[in-house]
Amino acid sequence: MRCEVVAIGTELLLGQIVDTNSSWIGEQLALAGIDSHFQTKVGDNFERMKSSIQQGLDRSEAVICCGGLGPTQDDITRDVIANIMGVDLIRDEAIVEKIRHMFESRGRIMTDNNRRQADIPAGASPIPKMPGTAPGLYCPVDNKVIYAVPGVPYEMREMMEHFILSDLQKRSGQRAVIRSRVLRTWGNSESGLAETLGDRIQQLDKTGNPTLAFLASGIEGIKVRITAKAEDEAAAVQILGDEEAVLRRLLGDIVFGVDDETIETVVLNSLRKKDMTVAVAETLTGGVMSSRLTSSDPEMTSFKGAIVFKGIENGVTGTDRALLAAKKAKETYNADVSVAAVEPCTSEGKPRGTVYLGVMIGDTSFVEEVGLPGDRNRLRNYAVISLMNYCRKLMS
Amino acid sequence: MRCEVVAIGTELLLGQIVDTNSSWIGEQLALAGIDSHFQTKVGDNFERMKSSIQQGLDRSEAVICCGGLGPTQDDITRDVIANIMGVDLIRDEAIVEKIRHMFESRGRIMTDNNRRQADIPAGASPIPKMPGTAPGLYCPVDNKVIYAVPGVPYEMREMMEHFILSDLQKRSGQRAVIRSRVLRTWGNSESGLAETLGDRIQQLDKTGNPTLAFLASGIEGIKVRITAKAEDEAAAVQILGDEEAVLRRLLGDIVFGVDDETIETVVLNSLRKKDMTVAVAETLTGGVMSSRLTSSDPEMTSFKGAIVFKGIENGVTGTDRALLAAKKAKETYNADVSVAAVEPCTSEGKPRGTVYLGVMIGDTSFVEEVGLPGDRNRLRNYAVISLMNYCRKLMS
Numbered sequence: 001m002r003c004e005v006v007a008i009g010t011e012l013l014l015g016q017i018v019d020t021n022s023s024w025i026g027e028q029l030a031l032a033g034i035d036s037h038f039q040t041k042v043g044d045n046f047e048r049m050k051s052s053i054q055q056g057l058d059r060s061e062a063v064i065c066c067g068g069l070g071p072t073q074d075d076i077t078r079d080v081i082a083n084i085m086g087v088d089l090i091r092d093e094a095i096v097e098k099i100r101h102m103f104e105s106r107g108r109i110m111t112d113n114n115r116r117q118a119d120i121p122a123g124a125s126p127i128p129k130m131p132g133t134a135p136g137l138y139c140p141v142d143n144k145v146i147y148a149v150p151g152v153p154y155e156m157r158e159m160m161e162h163f164i165l166s167d168l169q170k171r172s173g174q175r176a177v178i179r180s181r182v183l184r185t186w187g188n189s190e191s192g193l194a195e196t197l198g199d200r201i202q203q204l205d206k207t208g209n210p211t212l213a214f215l216a217s218g219i220e221g222i223k224v225r226i227t228a229k230a231e232d233e234a235a236a237v238q239i240l241g242d243e244e245a246v247l248r249r250l251l252g253d254i255v256f257g258v259d260d261e262t263i264e265t266v267v268l269n270s271l272r273k274k275d276m277t278v279a280v281a282e283t284l285t286g287g288v289m290s291s292r293l294t295s296s297d298p299e300m301t302s303f304k305g306a307i308v309f310k311g312i313e314n315g316v317t318g319t320d321r322a323l324l325a326a327k328k329a330k331e332t333y334n335a336d337v338s339v340a341a342v343e344p345c346t347s348e349g350k351p352r353g354t355v356y357l358g359v360m361i362g363d364t365s366f367v368e369e370v371g372l373p374g375d376r377n378r379l380r381n382y383a384v385i386s387l388m389n390y391c392r393k394l395m396s
Numbered sequence: 397m398r399c400e401v402v403a404i405g406t407e408l409l410l411g412q413i414v415d416t417n418s419s420w421i422g423e424q425l426a427l428a429g430i431d432s433h434f435q436t437k438v439g440d441n442f443e444r445m446k447s448s449i450q451q452g453l454d455r456s457e458a459v460i461c462c463g464g465l466g467p468t469q470d471d472i473t474r475d476v477i478a479n480i481m482g483v484d485l486i487r488d489e490a491i492v493e494k495i496r497h498m499f500e501s502r503g504r505i506m507t508d509n510n511r512r513q514a515d516i517p518a519g520a521s522p523i524p525k526m527p528g529t530a531p532g533l534y535c536p537v538d539n540k541v542i543y544a545v546p547g548v549p550y551e552m553r554e555m556m557e558h559f560i561l562s563d564l565q566k567r568s569g570q571r572a573v574i575r576s577r578v579l580r581t582w583g584n585s586e587s588g589l590a591e592t593l594g595d596r597i598q599q600l601d602k603t604g605n606p607t608l609a610f611l612a613s614g615i616e617g618i619k620v621r622i623t624a625k626a627e628d629e630a631a632a633v634q635i636l637g638d639e640e641a642v643l644r645r646l647l648g649d650i651v652f653g654v655d656d657e658t659i660e661t662v663v664l665n666s667l668r669k670k671d672m673t674v675a676v677a678e679t680l681t682g683g684v685m686s687s688r689l690t691s692s693d694p695e696m697t698s699f700k701g702a703i704v705f706k707g708i709e710n711g712v713t714g715t716d717r718a719l720l721a722a723k724k725a726k727e728t729y730n731a732d733v734s735v736a737a738v739e740p741c742t743s744e745g746k747p748r749g750t751v752y753l754g755v756m757i758g759d760t761s762f763v764e765e766v767g768l769p770g771d772r773n774r775l776r777n778y779a780v781i782s783l784m785n786y787c788r789k790l791m792s
Contacts, residue, residue: 013432015423016611020414022437027411036409037444039437041418048433215412280704282683286690290683290704298682298772305705308676308686309729310696333705376694 001172002035004056008067008077009151010043021066021156031227032165033178044074046083053146054084061144062168064160067151069134071113077148081139082121084146089119092135095126099133129162131155136163145171176229179236183247184261186221186389187254190214193222196250210243219381220262224251253393263388264292270395271302271337278391279335280306281325283342284355289384304333311342318344319367322358330360337361339391341383355383357390366394397568398431400452404463404473405547406439417462417552427576427623428561430458430568440470442479449542450480457540458564460556463547465530467509473544477535478517480542485515488531491522495529525558527551532559541567572625575632579643580657582617582785583650586610589618592646606639615777617652617659649789659784660688666791667698667733674787675731676702677721679738680751685780700729707738714740715763718754726756733757735787737779751779753786762790 005022012019022039029036038059042052049068056063068077082089095118103110117134120126127136127147132155137148147164149156169176185193193214194201201212210228217223224247228239248255257266271278280289286308293303307329312321321342330338340358344350357368368390372382401418408415418435425432434455438448445464452459464473478485491514499506513530516522523532523543528551533544543560545552565572581589589610590597597608606624613619620643624635644651653662667674676685682704689699703725708717717738726734736754740746749769755762764786768778 012419013422013435014426015419015421018414018416018419023408023411023414025411026409030410037439037441038448039409041435043433045433052434282686286694286696287678287683287686287688287702287704290678291687292683294682294704294776295773300682300706305703306683307701307703308678308683308690309701377691380690 001033001062001168001174002037002060003029003062003064003168004060005036005039006049006052006056006063006065007039007041007151008044008049008065009041010045010074012041012067013043021151021153024153024157025064025066025160028160028165029168031178031180032169033174033176033229034168034172044068044076046076046080049076049080050083053080057084057141057144057146061171063144063146064164065146065148066156069117069136069148069150071111071117071133075116078116078119078121078137081124081137081146081148085121085123085139085141087122087124090122091115092118092120092126095120095130095135098130098135102133127159127163129159131158138163138167176231177233177236178227178229179233179240180225180227181240181244182215182259183224183226183244183251183255184221184257184259184263185224185251185254186256186263186385188222188251190216190222193224193251197224197247200246200250210239212243212247219378219385221256221385253396256389256392262292262296263385263392264289264296267388267392267395268293268297268302270392274395276336277302277304277333278337278339279304279329279333280338281329281340281342281358282306282308283311283325283340284383285341285380285387288380289339289341289387292384304335305329307332315347316345318342318348318350318354318356318369319358321345322356322367323360323365326358326360326365337391337395339387341387353379355379355386357383357387359387359391359394361394366390397429397458397564397570398433398456399425399458399460399564400456401432401435402445402448402452402459402461403435403437403547404440404445404461405437406441406470408437408463409439417547417549420549420553421460421462421556424556424561425564428565428574429570429572429625430564440464440472442472442476445472445476446479449476453480453537453540453542458567459540459542460560461542461544462552465513465532465544465546467507467513467529471512474512474515474517474533477520477533477542477544481517481519481535481537483518483520486518487511488514488516488522491516491526491531494526494531498529523555523559525555527554534559534563572627573629573632574623574625575629575636576621576623577636577640578611578655579620579622579640579647579651580617580653580655580659581620581647581650582652582659582781584618584647586612586618589620589647593620593643596642596646606635608639608643615774615781617781620647649792652785652788658688658692659781659788660685660692663784663788663791664689664693664698666788670791672732673698673700673729674733674735675700675725675729676734677725677736677738677754678702678704679707679717679721679736680779681737681776681783684776685735685737685783688780700731701725703728711743712741714738714744714746714750714752714765715754717741718752718763719756719761722754722756722761733787733791735783737783749775751775751782753779753783755783755787755790757790762786 124139134150136159139146215223230236290306325340326338520535530546532555535542611619626632686702721736722734753764
């Protein structure tokens, strides 16, 4: 089963918008076991759109068109698909009502242009999920299919997740459910992980289910993705759970989270469970840690505050400076826990990238020396995840 | 003159990497007056690469292939292009030496795989600019051309800027030099800008040179791009300068910077010139302002520090809270200038998105009330640029 993606919009070709939709769709198709051999960007031009979509349909069993479903004169995806299908557009009055209702609930008036969004090629149908004012289109063409989704990422994703992916799987005759889970790690290299998991990967290669993949994600660590195939959801989840347990035994405490969990949400959850608060001293990290913490804890219930400053005066060791900085943050905000990442004094003669991680929990102090790579901005971000991860391990 | 882009790499289709190269190339082509009607992503597969590149060549006068020039077995762009040209690959010994030298200067050994990178289709030539170990390829095919560049963004950009763009312009018979400049603005909507500049745009439409375009850039404001065409560099720069002066007169102080200047670099430069320092109180902005300031001023010479905290206690007005927060930051770090963005107290009954910008310069206090859109994270970022821009205007 092959499915191409055609991303529509002159602004994509002009580089005014980066086409992240196709990448996301490509990833979802791969996870669902569907091949995607070509992805095309084309401008808002009738003939060129037609040739791209038609070519996709010639080469593959399905095409997902992304964009060009809006209310303006540029938005001609509906028209092009109707032309390919050799049919007329028919206004769907139920969709008109849905759009009118959406506008009214936002206190706005529906225009004639918006009515155009309810035009559906004869023989096609609207995709049941409709999170915005543009319905997606499900357009059978002989034994193949064109799906059209809006370019708004949220709307596109909803339609993919709740209709298109399962429809593609049904069409491919694939009864299997494919699910994946990501274990997020910090503290080992990709080659180190490959070595630790080498035997396990060899074992899994024999059955081919589940499979493992490493995704290096820079300042967010390395992800280990487990992908399982099974007869139904429950069985797939069972395989994922079993494999997660095996991997956690092998990997130990370098696993800090699962799927979308970031290091800061893990630390904040741990604090919340213990009814504790944290304060931060940002000398090296210069505000990056705070911006991540406030993003996850906007009400600042667990994160009490931070001081951003140039650093403790020279003349003491990096270890001392880390602890002094953590202490200062802890006292300033009267928090239960405090953290600080600092650089050594120049007089210590430490190699570039040396960072001291300081953590105080209650009255107990902890310091770790680490070596981190990268220019100033990468170093700052590596220091944030290293420090949070150190704090996580100390609190567990 | 039409030029297509073919981005090569299975990882692009799988969504493991977002194809930002094509977007960048598309923007550069547009600025150089060259049309790009199709951009394709294709995996590391001989037949599919061949069909994509061949199709590009059928539809357009030039194709830029991006990726697949590395040393591994997956990297077959060279082979595919040789096949399309109907020629063999010939090892270029001068390039082998260049690669060997690069490896040796980094203390590494060149492998046989790296030698493959010096294979050039007969009749093609290496692109003169070669910033990495993969030479770009210049491949004439009848009266058309294929360029191949590495997928490493830095290497690709160097080759585009120093060879491909000017070669394309020469081929198009276009002798003109095209240059552009971006004026960055904050404080007016896109429709507001269009109205302010309406007469000027009409005037320019008559000559078509220079041209103006608006680029809405969300939390970074709205950019006004001036594009000028002239016989040589000096004449183009003259047109840009003249037009910038006209636009600055029309737009007034909403223009905060030019090209890559961010609002924080503008504020930091202004502080540096006056030999002044700044401190920040981050309640609403929660660390975002600090992380931007330390990124531009890593030594913290002008930015002295910040306090990140939940906010001044309730019971005073938003105006008072903004000033109290700014005062607190100023005193904590003994800075010449201080800034704070805060939300009103709930008891004030202000609409959602109301933000108070507080600035202290010496002993003088300033407050401005603004209404900002978006969810929490967007609000935070809009508050940062609004506050910095307010500070910029007060200091000018």
